[in-house]
Every structure is written in C-alpha cells, then in structure tokens.
Amino acid sequence: MxxxxxxxxxxxxxxxxxxxxxxxxxxxxxFEEERVVVPVPGGALEAVVARPRGTARGLVVFVHGDGPVDATHDGLYRPWFEAAADAGFATLSWSKPGVGASSGNWLSQSMDERAAEVSHVLGWAAAQPDLPTGTTVLWGASQAGWVLPQVVRTRSDVDAVVAVSPAVNWLRQGRFNLLAELDHAGADEAAREEAVAASDRTRALLESGADHTRYLARTTEADPMDAERWGFVARNFRADATADLEAAAARHLPVLLTLGSEDRNVDVDETEATYRRILGDDVTVARFEAAHSMARPAVEESDALGLLAAVARPRALLAPGVLSTYRDFLAALAPPAAAGTANLRMRSPGRP
Structure with a gap:
C-alpha cells in the first residue's frame, strides 16, 4: 500500500x-517589460512598455476595445507584444481609466474622449527620449474602430494602423451581434422576435434621451444595464466610423485590417467592404478562421480549453497566422536599412 x-x-x-x-x-x-506612469489631464494612467531585446526602431501604441481592460489584458496581449518585438518594435499599452491604478472611469468616456486620451499618450510618448517614436503605429481592437480614425485624422505623427475586428456603426453592430448570438444559440422564431422587440424598445429609449430610471421602468431585457453602462451607451450609440475614416484616408497610411470568419460581434463583411471602399490600396485585409478576439474558435467556445491555453501556451490562443501577419506588417514598415523612415506601404498578396 x-x-x-x-x-x-x-x-x-x-x-x-x-x-x-x-x-x-x-x-x-x-521582450523586456517595464511599468511606467503616463500623466493625462486630471490624473494618470498606469502603463507598460514592452521592448525588444535588441534595438527598437518603432513603437506600437495599443488602444483597447470595450470593457475594463488592463495594460496587458491579463496577459493576453503579451503574444502581440512579442510579435512586435520580433519585428523590432516596442509596445506601449495602458490600463483603461478606473482599471488598476489608472485614475478616472472608462464608462464615463465618449469615443471623442477616448481619442483625446490616445492623443495625450502619443504626445507623452514623443517627449520620452527612450521611446522609439520615429515610426509610430496605432493598434486597436473592436471598439477602438471608432477611436483610431479620429486620432489619425488629427495627428501627423501616426505612421500606420492595425485594426483588429473593428465595427463601423454602433447600432448596426449591436443588431448584428444580437442576431448572430440568437442563431448560435439556436433560438426559435418566437425567441428571436421577442429579443428584437426588446432591442427596439431600448433603441427608442436611447433616441428619446431617457435616463436610467426610465429605461429600467420600460425595458424587458433579461439582464438590464446598470446606470454607468446605460450612461456609456447613451453617450456613444450614435458612433459611426465612416466620416472619420474618410478624413483619415487623405493621409494614405498603411492599414492592416484583421478579421475573423467566426466573429459574432462584428459584421466583418460590412467592415471589410467599408474599409476597402474608403481606403482603397492603403488597406491590407487579412482574414483568419478566428473569433472576434482573433482567438481560435475552439478556444473561444470552451472556458476550460481557453484557461489551459492561456496558462500553458498563450500564443496558441490566437488563430494560426495572426501573429506572423502582424509581425510581417510591422517589419515592412521600418526595415533595418531604413529605420525611422515612415509611411512605407506593405507589399502583400494579401463586444465593442
């Protein structure tokens, strides 16, 4: 025994x-990771800088999607940081306001205020002698699709953009997500009609300027929004990226648009068509068998598998080809022989 x-x-x-x-x-x-503090009007943001072990020749600035995201997204961003480091780029990312030690409250922000925050961070980064801002890239996911074009149209120190699963129109994105989730759940016609009717009532309340008390009194949603979330949606539900994309297109920056074929949050066909129509040859579109987060669909669907991968093999969370495509896009922007040269276009075959 x-x-x-x-x-x-x-x-x-x-x-x-x-x-x-x-x-x-x-x-x-x-890569080597260090903690920094970025001052912004009214407070400060806790941030990380991930540096390649060799000489850095560019900087990627991360812009988060929806939710209370910290600087590394609980470690899920580190494979992206590593891919950038392999291309010779440092990465700067910060915890959203009210997350960790960052002051403020991200739920109180409009998309305009989010864009202003990114602009303040870019200005701070440009003033740091140890940050390689000669070639600066904006990387943004999901909800950042309403932020990136605003920043590009107003600043001349952004040299390229990586847009990961961005939406175009807030309300159309929400309706697409609702119907996609109903389809995924196998909802019958009665359940679909009830869910769409509830969504329509919420839209009408938003359009009428209803406060949270009125919303709670009228909604039939199974899981109603709390007051902060209602305020956030009320400030942003009219968001549409089209006009900002059209203004940003005049700069002819190289844009990498990465989309997932299994995305239930964003209508990737609408996003691709809009970006191609407005940006033309400046956009490189890369589609992967991936979910909204660019994760492998199997990982997205299984909490157990996702947790195991996140702990043991975090790089394996992402669909094959995502990180190498990102790395190669960055490497083509500032090759070693032309470090610091901006605006070199990549020659490629191709819950917000």
Missing part, C-alpha cells in the same frame, strides 16, 4: 513538474 501511494505521489510530482516547465516555456517572452 505504501509503495502504491509513493508511486502515485511520484507520478503527480512528475506531472506537476512537467506542467510547470510547460507554463514556464509558454510564458518566456522575447
């Missing part, structure tokens, strides 16, 4: 050691 117990303990110890080695290897990234 004692020998059996000892053999069992030895097996468990070996498994634990193996898992530990796997986790260590999966989280051994090829």
């Amino acid at each position: 004692t020998r059996t117990i000892l053999r069992g303990l030895a097996v468990l110890a070996a498994l634990a050691l193996g898992l530990g080695l796997l986790v260590a290897a999966g989280n051994d990234y090829r």
